[in-house]
Amino acid sequence: MEKEHAIQIDLCSSRKEKPRDDELEFGRTFADHMFVMDYTEGEGWHDARIVPYEPITIDPSAMIFHYGQSVFEGMKAYLTAEGNAQLFRPERNFKRMNHSNSRLCIPPIDEAFALKALKQLIALEKEWIPKAEGTSLYIRPFIISTEPFLGVAPARHYKFMIILSPVGAYYKEGINPIKIAVESEYVRTVKGGTGEAKTGGNYAASLKAQEAAEEGIAQVLWLDGVEKKYIEEVGSMNVFFKIDGKVVTPALNGSILEGVTRNSVIQLLKHWDVPVEERKLSMDEVFQAHQEGKLEEAFGAGTAAVISPIGELVWGEHRLNINSGKTGAVAKKLYDTLTGIQYGKTIDPFGWVMPVEERDLQSLKATV
Amino acid sequence: MEKEHAIQIDLCSSRKEKPRDDELEFGRTFADHMFVMDYTEGEGWHDARIVPYEPITIDPSAMIFHYGQSVFEGMKAYLTAEGNAQLFRPERNFKRMNHSNSRLCIPPIDEAFALKALKQLIALEKEWIPKAEGTSLYIRPFIISTEPFLGVAPARHYKFMIILSPVGAYYKEGINPIKIAVESEYVRTVKGGTGEAKTGGNYAASLKAQEAAEEGIAQVLWLDGVEKKYIEEVGSMNVFFKIDGKVVTPALNGSILEGVTRNSVIQLLKHWDVPVEERKLSMDEVFQAHQEGKLEEAFGAGTAAVISPIGELVWGEHRLNINSGKTGAVAKKLYDTLTGIQYGKTIDPFGWVMPVEERDLQSLKATV
CATH class of the missing domain: 3.20.10.10 (D-amino Acid Aminotransferase, subunit A, domain 2)
Structure with a gap:
């Protein structure tokens, strides 16, 4: 199992120029690398890999284009004042992804493995987490049905990908109703x-x-x-x-x-x-x-x-x-506390924060 | 308008082998060519072309993979005993496609032009219409949002494609409840x-x-x-x-x-x-x-x-x-009459059938 799930890595030859913190726009710029894994009926999820971010090649009859069998998630990586990367309750996103998979008849992913892959990807792309107040690295895991077939039925081939996009502060001039x-x-x-x-x-x-x-x-x-x-x-x-x-x-x-x-x-x-x-x-x-x-x-x-x-x-x-x-007092306190926890400025009494550590990168590099 | 909508044609170098009539499976084999047209905000629909059927290259952040903004249609081309290709009420499919487009916030297509493009494509791929009883060439027009952007909003780029797949008889041993x-x-x-x-x-x-x-x-x-x-x-x-x-x-x-x-x-x-x-x-x-x-x-x-x-x-x-x-008498009579009209065996009092003619191919070839 663990062996099947070894993450292959193919590093890009040169890194892209990163946008300035004040140029960040939601969801239009993407990091240098992405995570990809394929599913084939009978074989299960396989060929986990981190590769350069680039267009994918897909048949016009791929089921995603016709019958919409797909799921996605959204979360963020945050940089603390000390320069550490951290995630906010990412295990819940992968759990929900499997809940969505069940409704959409998509085979479940290994949540623990997906989390490991995400941490390794974030460790590799840490430079892509912007530093300015309120900015973050948006994380988009998604699964699409890729089987080239026009029948209305669950697909037999899927692609699970994680792409990353640096995003600016949602509220540029403070929280606003x-x-x-x-x-x-x-x-x-x-x-x-x-x-x-x-x-x-x-x-x-x-x-x-x-x-x-x-x-x-x-x-x-x-x-x-x-x-x-x-x-x-x-x-x-x-x-x-x-x-x-x-x-x-x-x-x-x-x-x-x-x-x-x-x-x-x-x-x-x-x-x-x-x-x-x-x-x-x-x-x-x-x-x-x-x-x-x-x-x-x-x-x-x-x-x-x-x-x-x-x-x-x-x-x-x-x-x-x-x-x-x-803005009401409760909304304000929630916003300050949640963002405080996310950016490591406020104590996290719930264990919500998951740090991305140097060893995540080391364990990835060990597979090169 | 007409000029903008000239259909460019790029013929494949060699035609694929066609499946035998008794091997036909729904939606797994595709004809040699497909129709493609792009939409860009400000420019509208442009670059109509008939090109070899092949995978498309698309960004992992393309909106179709995330927010499902897409529409499709389904219809068929039939071969008559005289060897003529004909369509069944195709204008209604393109009209419905625009109805779907409206609900999905996708820019409308030019229905008359889409029909012209379809007829030219069918004329070019006439050999792909299988001959055996009950077989046909399934036609799948579809539109997908291709803009590389993770925001939830109508896309600014789309692709309109028509792909063709030869299909076997739905009822191999006669109509069956x-x-x-x-x-x-x-x-x-x-x-x-x-x-x-x-x-x-x-x-x-x-x-x-x-x-x-x-x-x-x-x-x-x-x-x-x-x-x-x-x-x-x-x-x-x-x-x-x-x-x-x-x-x-x-x-x-x-x-x-x-x-x-x-x-x-x-x-x-x-x-x-x-x-x-x-x-x-x-x-x-x-x-x-x-x-x-x-x-x-x-x-x-x-x-x-x-x-x-x-x-x-x-x-x-x-x-x-x-x-x-x-099978009831009404169901049987409807089936026999509809398929009779579709295959040109029964008189069509409603003007439902639209022949694909040699001049459709000529007008396409004139643009090469």
Whole structure:
């Protein structure tokens, strides 16, 4: 098993020039190397390798182009003030990847091995983690069905890849509330669908609502696909509302993605003895709370922005101003604590941080 | 416009060996050439070309691999006894492709131009249309988002391709009823989702139900995602039930794909003065009709099988035997008429058939 999973390494001949910290744009520049592993029916996952980042060659009939069988993950590597690279709960991303794989009929990956491969890749590409405040190296593991076949069936060949992209600070001028609109026409997904999985189709389905939204709307708030009454997610983040002293977030119901940031927020709130509830939450209840002056805060939670305060919520004719359009105290404390832990500035009482160490690089180099 | 859309042609140096008619397998062998066209924001669709069929080179960050923004179509070219190539209502496929494009935020294609390109491609690849009874050349037009960018937004670059695959007879031993199970856990899509569009995510979402189905179940019958009560589709076909002399099919409700075969079936039934209704149809009603001995026939309708009679319907504990497990008279007549028109054996009173002519090839060759 371990032998089969030895990581072959093929280093690039010359490293690319890195963008300046103030030029960083999300998801457009990629590091020098990537991780690749193939799956073949009967053989399983094989040929793990770290190779120069470059285009892949793939048949026009590859199933990913036709039937969308794919999953992905998103996380980040952070540089501490001491110059150490660290990850934030990466084991949860690979666990969720396998959860997504199950829904999409993709064979499971070896989570421990994927984590080892990721750490070795990050160790090799440590220079690609930008240094400026709030910047990080975005990590995108993904699996695509590559079998050249037009039949609607689970594929017999896949490619698992990890690519890296240095990203700038999400908030260039400090954490800033956004304007959200409740989506009434389009639906992201429904119970029994793929909402719990991180798969391309969910994101493809979400584009139209954003296109149709009015100017200034940063994200849309998704309601459940059945009654169009209960709150699910905001854009591609989980969402929290502070109502009358309690923080409420929609319970995982089969159509909501279980965010790593969502889970971390809940744990932090409990740690701080802030009441937090995971339950069904309707727009009616949020509206009512607002009318009664009890809607104290609202914020999204996700890997990209960490915490994204919501300053205004548009719901049909209603425009709900939340906390005078300012970042609330709970959102601010969560943001500071989470980013503090991620960048190694705050004590991590939960063991969330996973350092990438010199020996990860050594063990990789030993295989050259 | 016409000038921009001139089709460049690059012929392959040697033609591949074609599979024998009795070796044909769906979607695994591809013709010598394919059609390709690119889209670039600001420039529109450009560089239409017919080139040798070969793998494409694409960045690992291409949006299709991550956010599933894609659409496709499926149709066939048929060879008549006189040796002429013909298409069946291809203009509807390109029209539907633009409908799908709209839902997926993909820029529209020029339908008339796409049809011209298809006819030229088929004229060039006419030898690839197999000759044996029931065989055809499957046509797969598709569009994928190719921009190398990890942001969740409509892409700024796309590729529109048409690939061709010779396929064997769907029914090797004559039209034969299949066994279907009503799916109660998984949902294909829901109103407000992407069910009306032909996009990869719908098919990716559908795999799990088939995987979970018991042995011998050919396809699953999808219920609506809201009440799980009303019939939507069967596998990747539209579905019809003959109840007490009337043929009923679910009305287009926003989550059902508008099939070309579905539309043709409805027109034929009207032409024959068979009562046909497009309306909401619940499983309860179908079950009730069966109990009362009024469920006379059931069949799927789609490009691959044309008509697929349903001999048994499994619904939880119930096993509904339909028409003694035999092909019904209406299903048989529809199958014979549709395939008769497609292969030029039956008069086409509707103008559905579109011949591919020698001049299509001439006009292509003129551009070499």
